[in-house]
Amino acid sequence: MRFSRARESLVAYAFLFPSLVPLVVFTLYPLVSSGYLSLTGWNLLSPAKPFVGLYNYTRMASDPALLSVLGNTALYTAAVVSIGVAVGLGLALLLNRPLVLRPLWRGVFFLPTVVPLVVLSGLWLWIYDPGFGLMNYLLRTAGLPTSQWLHSPGSALWAIIVMMVWHTTGYNMVILLAGLQNVPEELYEAARIDGAGSYTVLTRITLPLLSPTLLFIVIVASIQAFRVFDPVWVMSLGTGGPANSTATLVFFLYRQAFMFFEAGYASAIAYLVVGIALLFTAVQLWMSKRWVTYE
Amino acid sequence: MSHLRRTFVAVLLAVALLLPSWAPPASAQRAMTITVWFPLPTGGPLKEAMDDLVGRFNAGRTDMRVSLEMTGDYWQNYQKLQTAIVAGSPPDGAMIELMQIPEFADAAILVPLDEFAKQRDFNMADMAQALLGNSYWKGNLYAIPWQRSTTLLYYNVDAFRDAGLPEFSPPPTWEEFRRIAPRLVVRQGDQIMRFALEGSFNHDWLYEGLVYSYGGRIVSQDGRTAMFNQTPAVNALTLLRDLTKRDRVLNVNPNFPGIVENFIAGRTAMIAHSSFALALITNRARFRWSVAPIPAGPAGPVLNAGGGNFVLFAKTSPERQRAAWEFIKWMTSPANTAFYTMRSGYIPVRTSAMEDPQLRSYFRQFPMARKSTELSLEHGRGRMVVLNVERNVRQFLVPALEAVLLGTADPKQALDEAAAKANAALGAR
Numbered sequence: 001m002r003f004s005r006a007r008e009s010l011v012a013y014a015f016l017f018p019s020l021v022p023l024v025v026f027t028l029y030p031l032v033s034s035g036y037l038s039l040t041g042w043n044l045l046s047p048a049k050p051f052v053g054l055y056n057y058t059r060m061a062s063d064p065a066l067l068s069v070l071g072n073t074a075l076y077t078a079a080v081v082s083i084g085v086a087v088g089l090g091l092a093l094l095l096n097r098p099l100v101l102r103p104l105w106r107g108v109f110f111l112p113t114v115v116p117l118v119v120l121s122g123l124w125l126w127i128y129d130p131g132f133g134l135m136n137y138l139l140r141t142a143g144l145p146t147s148q149w150l151h152s153p154g155s156a157l158w159a160i161i162v163m164m165v166w167h168t169t170g171y172n173m174v175i176l177l178a179g180l181q182n183v184p185e186e187l188y189e190a191a192r193i194d195g196a197g198s199y200t201v202l203t204r205i206t207l208p209l210l211s212p213t214l215l216f217i218v219i220v221a222s223i224q225a226f227r228v229f230d231p232v233w234v235m236s237l238g239t240g241g242p243a244n245s246t247a248t249l250v251f252f253l254y255r256q257a258f259m260f261f262e263a264g265y266a267s268a269i270a271y272l273v274v275g276i277a278l279l280f281t282a283v284q285l286w287m288s289k290r291w292v293t294y295e
Numbered sequence: 296m297s298h299l300r301r302t303f304v305a306v307l308l309a310v311a312l313l314l315p316s317w318a319p320p321a322s323a324q325r326a327m328t329i330t331v332w333f334p335l336p337t338g339g340p341l342k343e344a345m346d347d348l349v350g351r352f353n354a355g356r357t358d359m360r361v362s363l364e365m366t367g368d369y370w371q372n373y374q375k376l377q378t379a380i381v382a383g384s385p386p387d388g389a390m391i392e393l394m395q396i397p398e399f400a401d402a403a404i405l406v407p408l409d410e411f412a413k414q415r416d417f418n419m420a421d422m423a424q425a426l427l428g429n430s431y432w433k434g435n436l437y438a439i440p441w442q443r444s445t446t447l448l449y450y451n452v453d454a455f456r457d458a459g460l461p462e463f464s465p466p467p468t469w470e471e472f473r474r475i476a477p478r479l480v481v482r483q484g485d486q487i488m489r490f491a492l493e494g495s496f497n498h499d500w501l502y503e504g505l506v507y508s509y510g511g512r513i514v515s516q517d518g519r520t521a522m523f524n525q526t527p528a529v530n531a532l533t534l535l536r537d538l539t540k541r542d543r544v545l546n547v548n549p550n551f552p553g554i555v556e557n558f559i560a561g562r563t564a565m566i567a568h569s570s571f572a573l574a575l576i577t578n579r580a581r582f583r584w585s586v587a588p589i590p591a592g593p594a595g596p597v598l599n600a601g602g603g604n605f606v607l608f609a610k611t612s613p614e615r616q617r618a619a620w621e622f623i624k625w626m627t628s629p630a631n632t633a634f635y636t637m638r639s640g641y642i643p644v645r646t647s648a649m650e651d652p653q654l655r656s657y658f659r660q661f662p663m664a665r666k667s668t669e670l671s672l673e674h675g676r677g678r679m680v681v682l683n684v685e686r687n688v689r690q691f692l693v694p695a696l697e698a699v700l701l702g703t704a705d706p707k708q709a710l711d712e713a714a715a716k717a718n719a720a721l722g723a724r
Contacts, residue, residue, distance in 0.1 A: 044377060045402055129553055131546070131562055140486070151549065152701060237549055238370075242497070242697040258374055260686030 038267035045261060056268035066269075068244060069252040072157060076248060077225040079161045080168065084225075085217055087165065088172025093206070095173070096180045106177070113170035121234035124163045125150070128235075150235055153245035160231050160246060168224070172217050179213030180206070211292040219284050223277055229254065249273055327359045329619045332389040334372035334603060337365045341442075344638035352625050359618045369395075369603065380404055385608040387619040390441060393429035393604055397518070398682050400432035406607040407435040411620045421629075421645050428600055428677015438604035439623050440644040441635075444571040445598035445671040446504050448590070452583035454479055454489070454564040465565070465587035469534055472590045476544035479564040491544040493554050494567030496535050497697045499689060501567055501589075503679060504599030505531040509592035513679040514688060519721055523692060524707070524714035531592065532699055532706040540702045547700045558584075569601065570667050574640035577661065586667045588674050598674040602641065640664070642671045681721070691716040 013020075038056055042049040060066055095106050112120070127134045128149035136146040149159045183206060191201050207214075229250045232240060240247030240255065247255075250273065257266030335342050345363060353360045366372040369392040376399075379385045385404065399405045412419045426440040450465045458478040466472035476491035494501050503513050511527025514520060522528065538545035546563060548554050555575050558566045561582065566572075567589050576584065588596035605623045607616055625631065627644055633651035636643045648654060649668070658665035681688050695713035698704035 045380065045398075125550065126553075129550065131548070131553075131557055132560065153697075153703070237551070239549075239693060241694060242549070242701060243694045243703075255685075255690075258377075260690070261377070261683060262686070 034267040040264045042263040044263040056265045073249040080225040081221045084165045084168045088169045091173040092176035110170040117230040121231040153243045179210045183209045215288045330386040332386045334369045388607045390603040400437045405437045409436045425675030442603035443642045444569045445675045447570040448587045450565040469590045490546040490563040492565045493546040493563040496547045507597040510594035518681040521714040521717040524710040687720045
């Protein structure tokens with residue numbers, strides 16, 4: 001067997017080719033193209049794409065609607081990630097113990113993750129109906145005060161957060177469970193022999209060794225949450241309302257592009273989205289150096 | 296070595312299979328095929344009705360055939376058309392929502408239909424006047440109504456009887472509505488078990504009808520100035536606010552399909568909805584019900600129009616445009632629009648269709664359908680005309696309506712602020 005380096009890489013490229021084509025056509029080209037569009041005032045309909053320089057970016061800086069949208073997105077992301085990961089961790093720790101019907105429970109908690117988001121959103125739209133929805137029915141039956149849920153600007157975003165925590169927790173749980181199973185049994189044994197209590201075991205062994213998995217989950221969940229669109233679109237009936245209280249950044253982008261036809265401005269917002277996502281990851285990676293333990 | 300070469304060849308073959316094949320097109324058909332985009336899902340009773348009609352049209356022609364392509368809904372249809380227009384390959388014709396007509400007309404991508412409509416074999420005078428409000432743009436005819444509805448009031452006759460009101464006595468005016476509404480509301484402690492009225496008044500469709508009926512407008516006739524902060528519009532919103540927050544007789548519900556369910560379940564005595572909802576209520580409501588105009592303001596009752604219209608795209612040859620017009624002409628014949636009414640619940644687009652023997656016998660079977668059709672044709676009104684209404688008006692108006700109806704803003708102040716923003720957007724376009 002004698003084959004040259006050039007031939008070897010040729011074979012590699014041949015194998016890569018099928019996935020390179022879509023990558024270039026559907027990712028790289030649009031990335032560059034929307035970079036150019038963000039410098040124009042194109043309205044998506046006319047053949048002319050007037051060049052406006054950095055106008056779209058300066059406009060972002062002075063757009064009050066964008067500011068409130070960023071606020072909504074920050075609240076949404078922080079809530080979904082922190083609650084979703086905390087609950088997922090709790091469930092993972094619980095379901096990592098020997099438990100009756102353990103596989104069943106694991107399946108049950110993972111189930112909401114499997115249902116497509118648009119279907120879930122449509123379902124929860126009915127659950128949240130203030131008049132005849134399941135949520136208010138249960139609250140009424142329990143003698144508790146009811147809520148307007150999606151119909152009030154104070155509660156609408158939280159209603160979506162609750163649903164999304166329910167939706168994402170199962171995924172967080174499964175990944176964290178996998179992480180837990182990678183913690184060597186000997187460490188637990190050694191700790192037990194040394195007389196460590198369960199709290200000490202949790203904070204000194206489980207969490208430090210789980211930290212790479214936790215970091216991964218936090219990054220993935222943050223980026224996912226940050227890009228939220230489907231539930232907002234379905235549950236606010238395409239409006240981002242009531243009174244713009246559920247409008248998030250990607251919804252805002254979509255509305256600028258495909259409802260207002262401001263392709264230029266929307267492209268600039270898309271770059272903002274990419275920028276924030278990159279920043280996010282960078283900060284998290286930097287922070288991780290301080291508290292993540294790699295074996 | 297040969298093993299490696301074989302692998303290489305296999306990979307290349309796989310790649311070749313993934314690439315689109317360049318097979319020569321099937322031999323050109325003699326008959327011209329006209330493509331029409333239609334904003335419906337790819338299944339369901341409306342699609343079947345349309346397939347039925349198009350099938351009959353095609354069976355009767357040897358020189359051309361129509362291919363109907365389903366695009367989902369008005370909104371997806373709109374976006375797909377935008378994309379196709381940018382790409383330079385729109386279909387020959389399409390059905391578009393009436394508020395989208397000005398944009399396409401203004402961009403000079405629609406075929407003016409005046410010459411076609413003037414021909415002797417097309418009776419333009421017979422087209423239902425109530426449905427033509429949005430067919431014209433800057434003096435030219437661009438759209439022929441087809442899949443049309445208006446707003447409508449549905450009321451629970453039994454609820455009226457139980458409240459001690461005369462059975463068939465829908466409130467003709469808002470004044471009368473305010474007088475009788477508290478009697479229709481059912482409370483259990485602090486809980487409202489049944490509202491007098493429910494509707495998506497947070498959206499401009501119902502609100503605009505109300506503003507018309509108060510003698511006002513949402514925007515000026517030319518679509519360049521917001522008018523929804525003038526007295527009639529402010530009064531209309533104040534009324535809605537008072538009914539919702541003060542009297543607590545009106546439930547503003549943004550969930551459009553949910554409102555129909557609430558009516559059927561008896562959670563509201565009346566609903567303001569689309570005339571199209573009639574088909575959803577028929578055979579499902581377990582009580583006597585009827586239809587009426589939405590209560591009137593000082594300027595009389597108005598039922599705001601909505602729905603789809605046929606348009607043709609200018610990109611194609613005159614020959615294809617003539618062929619596509621043949622299709623529109625055939626579809627909107629009295630018998631065919633009557634057929635679609637029976638199958639879909641939409642309003643017939645021709646006055647003479649009301650005399651169609653089959654529609655008459657259908658109306659005898661469903662008298663409520665006749666009543667609703669007559670009401671729509673009598674009180675129907677065209678919509679405001681704005682280029683890109685979403686960007687220039689709705690994004691400011693709808694949150695203002697919502698804030699007021701949720702009790703967090705004053706009508707005049709909220710509408711003033713929204714109008715200032717809308718005017719800035721309208722001026723900046």
